[in-house]
Amino acid sequence: MSEPNALLPALRASTADLALALDDSQWSDADVAAPSLCEGWTRGHVLTHLARNADGIAGTLAGALRGEIVARYPDGWEARNAAIDAGAGRSFAELRADVVESAERLDRVLGAIADADAWDRPTDQDRPAVEWLMGRWREIEIHRVDLAGDYSPDRWPPLLVTLLLPQVAETLADRVPSAVTVEVSAEGSLSGELVGSTWSAGSGPATVVSGPDWALLAWLVGRPEVVQHLLGSLPELAPLR
Structure with missing residues (x-):
């Protein structure tokens, strides 16, 4: 079993499970304004980070399909941090939709990479495209714990x-x-x-x-x-x- 064949289904399963968990949680707007386990971040910050992380990886991989090296955060880390701060105060409904829709955009690009068998193409940070599968999977699973809900690391895959x-x-x-x-x-x-x-x-x-x-x-x-x-x-x- 090759690495992409193992990791892509695993990432998709974790992403789907996170979306279901957010639906089940039915957090209020006050709940997402509560502190997360990430110092200085609320749950809203963590959810916004997950969404922008998906978009950043999608942009990088879309560039790889075109034969281009595209930075994950083209405007730099300060802009990345500012975007997370700006999005953190949104309602739970907006945050949940952003997480799900950005994950869907990323999945479409991952599907295109898989169809083109382009996992070895170079991307940002001199990383082959396949490395973003593990990078995204760990973001989903670790930050789900950071949301300080009922998900704990003993439930990691x-x-x-x-x-x-x-x-x-x-x-x-x-x-x-x-x-x-x-x-x-x-x-x-x-x-x-x-x-x-x-x-x-x-x-x-x-x-x-x-x-x-x-x-x-x-x-x-x-x-x-x-x-x-x-x-x-x-x-x-x-x-x-």
């Missing part, structure tokens, strides 16, 4: 955890001030493939962080507050880049 945990664990050396060892325990893990895996960084006596794969991933992507009850005292991590 096992394939996402299997693919993403080793990637982010390899960043430890650049993010910890002292020695750390990360161990995947069997109990509670979503992926049997990762049980027993370890990653270490730093020298000298190490702090050992052991737990299920999804909880370790949540910590490593900067969401310690949702897993601290399970993993205990956690070393400080520099932000994931």
Whole structure:
């Protein structure tokens, strides 16, 4: 099973599940103005970010189909941040529609990439088109947790955890001030493939962080507050880049 054949259906499933969850939540306008788990952002900021992220990736991939390199945020990061701030205060109905409609636009471009078998075409940041599948999938799943609703990381798709945990664990050396060892325990893990895996960084006596794969991933992507009850005292991590 090639990477696009695995990731595109998974992304589509997560996107559809998010849309259904938003319908079921029936948040009020006050609810979307409430804080999210992203510091300084409301739920409205997170939802707007998801929509603009979809449009940014769609623009990049549409450029790849034309044989052009198109920046994900053509006007730069300040404009990207301003757009998120500007959209965050909208009503729940507007925010929900923006998330769904932008995801549909992106899916049409992804379908065109798949039809053209153009996954290896170069895009922004010297990334082949296929890499945006994982990039978008992680945005959907991680930011769904950030919405601080009833969705928690123990519900992440096992394939996402299997693919993403080793990637982010390899960043430890650049993010910890002292020695750390990360161990995947069997109990509670979503992926049997990762049980027993370890990653270490730093020298000298190490702090050992052991737990299920999804909880370790949540910590490593900067969401310690949702897993601290399970993993205990956690070393400080520099932000994931």
